[in-house]
Amino acid sequence: MAYGLLKGKRGIITGALNDQSIAWKVAELAHAEGAKFVLSNAPVAMRMGEIHKLAEAVNSPIIGADATSDQDMDDLFRQSVQHLGGKVDFVLHSIGMSPNVRKGKAYGDLNYDWYKQTLDISALSFHRMLQSAQRMDALAEGGSVVALSYIAAQRVFPGYGDMADAKALLESIGRSWGYYLGLEKKVRVNTISQSPTKTTAGSGIKGFGGFYGFAQEMSPLGNAPAEDCAKYCLTLFSDLTKYVTMQNLFHDGGFSTTGVTPEVVAHFIKKE
Numbered sequence: 001m002a003y004g005l006l007k008g009k010r011g012i013i014t015g016a017l018n019d020q021s022i023a024w025k026v027a028e029l030a031h032a033e034g035a036k037f038v039l040s041n042a043p044v045a046m047r048m049g050e051i052h053k054l055a056e057a058v059n060s061p062i063i064g065a066d067a068t069s070d071q072d073m074d075d076l077f078r079q080s081v082q083h084l085g086g087k088v089d090f091v092l093h094s095i096g097m098s099p100n101v102r103k104g105k106a107y108g109d110l111n112y113d114w115y116k117q118t119l120d121i122s123a124l125s126f127h128r129m130l131q132s133a134q135r136m137d138a139l140a141e142g143g144s145v146v147a148l149s150y151i152a153a154q155r156v157f158p159g160y161g162d163m164a165d166a167k168a169l170l171e172s173i174g175r176s177w178g179y180y181l182g183l184e185k186k187v188r189v190n191t192i193s194q195s196p197t198k199t200t201a202g203s204g205i206k207g208f209g210g211f212y213g214f215a216q217e218m219s220p221l222g223n224a225p226a227e228d229c230a231k232y233c234l235t236l237f238s239d240l241t242k243y244v245t246m247q248n249l250f251h252d253g254g255f256s257t258t259g260v261t262p263e264v265v266a267h268f269i270k271k272e
């Protein structure tokens with residue numbers, strides 16, 4: 001059921017790779033809620049082609065932009081404002097990748113060039129994006145920005161490797177920009193810390209199935225699906241949350257504040 005929550009709003013949605021992507025679900029819902037937006041992804045991801053199907057379904061153009069390039073970010077905001085016919089009311093940062101995690105490097109054996117790439121793609125890109133938006137004066141008064149994070153920013157999850165450091169930095173960047181953009185034009189900036197979700201990025205993590213199952217048993221509501229993460233993003237883009245900013249918001253079915261559950265304990269009770 002659509003509520004017209006984003007009627008008249010203009011946005012940029014990054015990171016829709018395929019129909020499993022959280023950003024893909026955000027785009028479908030934002031379209032249903034009346035928003036007009038631009039889709040963006042790294043040129044290499046666009047060549048895989050699936051995003052074109054989404055673009056057609058939600059009647060949006062695609063602007064290729066590598067989140068590690070200052071020039072691409074400037075072009076993204078300039079072209080988006082032009083295409084949308086006005087400043088941008090909402091932005092979704094849904095970008096993450098670690099070459100170390102992909103190649104199964106242990107935390108004590110990181111390749112530092114790859115580590116820098118992890119931080120650049122998954123965290124500095126959020127800073128770069130907002131610095132560019134500010135430079136281009138592309139954000140509308142009272143706008144809203146959301147980036148997606150994971151609880152490994154606060155706690156150790158073996159296997160998540162240098163992405164944990166990237167997420168900690170991402171959340172800090174969100175807080176800092178929330179302060180500056182709030183003062184400047186009442187723009188809100190938040191991160192959503194999402195449950196493990198079966199997407200290309202999620203499944204690339206060694207032992208993902210175990211993380212997923214553990215979180216499922218440790219969450220009274222169960223793991224939050226990608227569609228529900230999209231719904232949460234939409235509430236933050238809407239005018240219903242105008243004073244929520246500089247927060248890391250857990251969207252995890254209760255995982256982050258659950259100590260233990262009978263389901264998890266059952267694994268450790270010796271069978272008589």
Ligand SMILES: NC(=O)c1ccc[n+]([C@@H]2O[C@H](COP(=O)([O-])OP(=O)(O)OC[C@H]3O[C@@H](n4cnc5c(N)ncnc54)[C@H](O)[C@@H]3O)[C@@H](O)[C@H]2O)c1
Nearest residue numbers: 015017021022042045067095096148196197199200201202
């Ligand atoms: N899947 C999970 O379990 C989970 C949990 C919590 C948070 N997240 C976060 O959600 C976000 C979206 O991931 P997803 O799970 O939907 O997976 P996904 O693989 O569908 O999305 C990741 C996106 O990042 C894009 N990307 C990578 N390098 C880029 C670059 N240089 N420039 C621009 N885009 C680039 C990819 O093309 C892809 O579209 C990520 O930040 C991820 O860390 C995922």
